[in-house]
Amino acid sequence: MINQLARLGHKGLSKLAAFGRAGMILFQSLVAAPQPLIMFPLLVKQIYFVGVLSLIIIVVSGLFIGMVLGLQGYTILVDYGSEQAVGQMVALSLVRELAPVVTALLFAGRAGSALTAEIGLMKATEQLSSLEMIGVDPLRRIIAPRFWAGFICLPILAAIFALVGIYGGALVSIDWLGIYEGSFWANMQNSVDFYDDVVNGLIKAVAFGFVVTWIAVFQGYDCIPTSEGISQATTKTVVYSSLAVLGLDFILTAVMFGEL
Amino acid sequence: MKEFDDVVIDIKKLSFSRGDRLIYDEVDIKVPRGKITAIMGPSGTGKTTLLRLIGGQLKPDSGSILVDDDNIPELGRSDLFNVRERMGMLFQSGALFTDISVFENVAFPIRVHTDLSEDMIRDVVFMKLQAVGLRGAHDLMPSELSGGMARRVALARAISLDPDIVMYDEPFTGQDPIAMGVLVNLIRELNASLEHTSIIVSHDIQETLGIADYIYIIADSKVIASGTPEELSKVESEQVKQFMHGLPDGPVPFHFPADDIVSDLMGGQQ
Numbered sequence: 001m002i003n004q005l006a007r008l009g010h011k012g013l014s015k016l017a018a019f020g021r022a023g024m025i026l027f028q029s030l031v032a033a034p035q036p037l038i039m040f041p042l043l044v045k046q047i048y049f050v051g052v053l054s055l056i057i058i059v060v061s062g063l064f065i066g067m068v069l070g071l072q073g074y075t076i077l078v079d080y081g082s083e084q085a086v087g088q089m090v091a092l093s094l095v096r097e098l099a100p101v102v103t104a105l106l107f108a109g110r111a112g113s114a115l116t117a118e119i120g121l122m123k124a125t126e127q128l129s130s131l132e133m134i135g136v137d138p139l140r141r142i143i144a145p146r147f148w149a150g151f152i153c154l155p156i157l158a159a160i161f162a163l164v165g166i167y168g169g170a171l172v173s174i175d176w177l178g179i180y181e182g183s184f185w186a187n188m189q190n191s192v193d194f195y196d197d198v199v200n201g202l203i204k205a206v207a208f209g210f211v212v213t214w215i216a217v218f219q220g221y222d223c224i225p226t227s228e229g230i231s232q233a234t235t236k237t238v239v240y241s242s243l244a245v246l247g248l249d250f251i252l253t254a255v256m257f258g259e260l
Numbered sequence: 261m262k263e264f265d266d267v268v269i270d271i272k273k274l275s276f277s278r279g280d281r282l283i284y285d286e287v288d289i290k291v292p293r294g295k296i297t298a299i300m301g302p303s304g305t306g307k308t309t310l311l312r313l314i315g316g317q318l319k320p321d322s323g324s325i326l327v328d329d330d331n332i333p334e335l336g337r338s339d340l341f342n343v344r345e346r347m348g349m350l351f352q353s354g355a356l357f358t359d360i361s362v363f364e365n366v367a368f369p370i371r372v373h374t375d376l377s378e379d380m381i382r383d384v385v386f387m388k389l390q391a392v393g394l395r396g397a398h399d400l401m402p403s404e405l406s407g408g409m410a411r412r413v414a415l416a417r418a419i420s421l422d423p424d425i426v427m428y429d430e431p432f433t434g435q436d437p438i439a440m441g442v443l444v445n446l447i448r449e450l451n452a453s454l455e456h457t458s459i460i461v462s463h464d465i466q467e468t469l470g471i472a473d474y475i476y477i478i479a480d481s482k483v484i485a486s487g488t489p490e491e492l493s494k495v496e497s498e499q500v501k502q503f504m505h506g507l508p509d510g511p512v513p514f515h516f517p518a519d520d521i522v523s524d525l526m527g528g529q530q
Contacts, residue, residue, distance in 0.1 A: 126355035133315050133349040134369045134417075135341040 022218040029139040029147060029217075042145040050111045050146065051153030055160070057110055058103060062161040065098060066090060066168025073169075074177050083177075087184035088191040090169030091162075095192060095201045096257070099162035101249050104208035107154055108241035112216035115146055116237040119220025120230035128221075143217050150213025151206070158205035200256045207248060212241040264292040268425060268457045269314060274323035276306070276313060283309055285481040286323065291425075296451050296458040298472035300465070302503065305478050307461040308352070311427045314459075315349060316340045327425070345373055348418030348426045348456075352433060354410040356402040356417070362389070363398040366417045373421060388416040392446060408439030412446065419450060425457045426450075432464040440464075444471055465504060477503060 073086040119142060122128050128138045166188075173179045192198065216237045223233035269291035276284040283306035291297045299307050312318045314325055316332045325332040330343050356365050366385045370376060376384070389395040392412040402410060411431065418426055428447065432440050448471045451458045462468045468475070469489045477485045477492070477500055485492060485500045492504065502510030518524070 125358070126351040126353050127357055129312070129317060130349065130351055130355035130357075130414075132317055133344055133347065134372060135344040136372055137337075137341070 018222065021222060022214065025139060025143060025218055025221055026147075026214060028137075029144040035140060039140075039145055039148075042141070043148055046145045046149035047153060050115070050149040051157065054107060054110050054153070054157060057106055058157045058161050059164050061102060061106055062099070062164035063168040065102060065161075066094065066165030066170075067172045069093060069098075069165070070169035070172035070177070074173060074179070083173075083179055084183040085187055086173050086179060087169070087186075087188035090173070091166055091188045091192050092197060094162045094165040094169075095197045097201075097249070097253070099158045099165065100201055100204035100208055101245060103158040103161045103205065104154060104212055104245040105242055107150075107157065107209075108212045108216070108238055108245065111150065111153075112212050112237045112241055113234045115150070115213070115216040116220040116223070116234045117230060119143070119146070119217060120223040120225070120233050123221065123223065124225035124227075124230060139221075143221060147213050147217050150216070151209045154209030154212065155202050155205040158208075159202065162201065196256075203256075204249065204252050207252060208245050211244045211248060215241045215244065264290055266293040267291065268293040268328065269459075270324075270326040271314075272324045272326070274313070274320050274325065276309065276318070276320045278306075278309075282481050284320070287478075287481070287483055289476055289483065291457060291459060292474060293457050294451075294455055295473040296447070296460060296471055298460045298462060298468045298475045299478060300462060300468060300475055300503070301478035303463060305480075307463075307478060308429050310478075311349065311429055311459070311461055314427065315344060315347060345421060346424045348421070348423040350411065350414050350418045350426070350428045350431055352430045354402075354407075354414040356405075356410055356414055358402050360401075361398070362394070362400050362402065362405070362413050365402065365413060366420050369417065369420050384420065385416075388420050389413075391419070391450065392416045393442070406439075408435050408442065411435070411439075411443065415443075415446060415450075419454065419456075422454060423456060425459065428458065428460045428462075430462055431460060432462060432467050440467060447471055465506065479503070 069090045070086060073089040074083050077083045077086055077089070119128075122138075122142065128142065131138045131141060170184060174181045174184055219233040219237045219240070223229045267290045269289070271287065271289040273286045273288065274284050275282075275286055289299075289310075299310055301307055309318065313320055314327070314332065316335065319333050323333075327343060327346075330339070332340070332343065335343060356362075357368065360368070363385055366388055367381050370381050370384055386395055386398070389398055392415050394409060394412055394416065397405065397409065397413070402413070405413060415431075431443050431447065435443065444467050447458060447460070450456075460468060460472065469492075472489060474488060475486065475492055476483050479499060485495050485497060487495070492500065495501070495504075498510055501507070
């Protein structure tokens with residue numbers, strides 16, 4: 001009994017310590033003494049790896065999710081004779097929820113796991129140590145640009161996701177199911193508010209970008225430098241960031257739309 | 261312990277533990293300037309840890325590590341990075357940056373710490389690569405190098421800023437005999453021509469004895485013997501003898517501590 005309590009306490013303490021380390025990494029790589037001139041080329045490179053290379057999966061998923069939304073929305077709305085509202089439904093669900101959330105989940109799987117594995121492997125092959133011995137702070141050189149890249153890319157990817165999704169919805173609704181084009185777009189324009197919907201959606205994406213990238217770089221930097229440790233860290237990145245995104249999404253939604 | 265005329269690294273009463281395991285227990289080590297000092301001992305005694313302690317990547321529980329007059333454990337982040345500019349370290353795995361070419365790897369410390377023009381960087385890098393015999397490999401990527409070549413490139417990188425102290429972490433491990441001979445010669449020649457201090461951590465006895473000026477043998481969290489290679493070969497201690505001659509059984513037992521074999525084979529029943 002006492003042993004189990006002790007084990008629980010030990011586990012709790014080590015989790016707390018991990019939170020502390022994650023905070024330290026965040027602080028030291030982002031807040032302490034930024035070096036914009038050195039950072040910029042590294043940042044561009046990371047934006048390419050993290051953002052541009054994630055484009056395909058984002059665009060394809062966005063297209064299909066938009067198409068599914070259009071189809072599902074139509075089959076439900078047509079019973080009430082209000083299939084004209086499908087544009088509104090597609091746009092609102094994408095902009096408010098699906099674009100930031102699904103993008104963040106895909107991003108965690110595509111870019112987050114890659115970041116963790118890359119940083120973890122750098123640790124295992126002593127590249128991080130060797131940077132330190134050369135006199136370069138790996139937090140600034142390796143972690144900071146990757147962190148900023150994820151932070152910058154995710155909102156942009158979410159916006160692209162929403163855009164492509166809406167076109168996917170339009171494709172199905174207008175070209176296939178034959179909804180009148182004018183009412184599809186007009187309904188959408190009337191109901192989507194720039195501040196309430198678009199900006200709030202982007203705020204969500206920014207928050208998710210922060211959390212997912214933070215988890216990814218921390219798991220990589222903090223992993224046990226063996227092949228087993230890296231695989232565990234990569235798994236943790238995907239699991240933790242997915243859970244964090246979904247939980248955070250509920251909180252943000254409650255704050256943004258809760259007082260309706 | 262012998263008194264040296266000129267000590268570059270002076271470790272006093274160093275204690276370090278990892279988890280519950282005591283790695284160093286009030287160890288004193290002095291490294292003479294301009295010489296090749298070897299730290300030897302069985303695997304798992306924390307020899308690499310010692311290099312990391314000297315480099316300030318780990319903090320000791322107690323004790324001081326003086327590099328010239330800087331006490332490493334007490335230095336702040338930026339001072340520590342300044343001291344590290346005077347150190348070069350060759351990691352066991354080479355630790356080349358895999359996303360940039362051999363040339364850029366060697367140029368990396370120069371770019372970070374100096375404002376030299378591109379022409380001068382090129383000259384310095386080619387000189388360092390020439391010194392390790394790999395000028396022709398300058399545009400290869402690290403993944404295209406053999407293990408021995410990667411270690412030589414890492415050596416070129418470690419000396420690219422002409423450091424005062426070069427630390428070698430297991431430089432001979434996993435090398436074929438030719439690459440090993442090349443590395444032994446390189447370490448000796450570079451030490452003589454560049455006049456830096458070399459610290460070699462190794463358990464390859466013959467190679468290390470051949471080039472070291474002074475040797476510390478570490479076991480059981482302590483320095484169990486130290487001296488020149490000739491002095492060590494005359495030490496009577498069983499522990500030192502076992503290590504120096506590679507005997508399978510002795511004070512360091514062949515068997516990991518275990519229960520009686522008969523009772524284990526009987527499935528724990530007597």
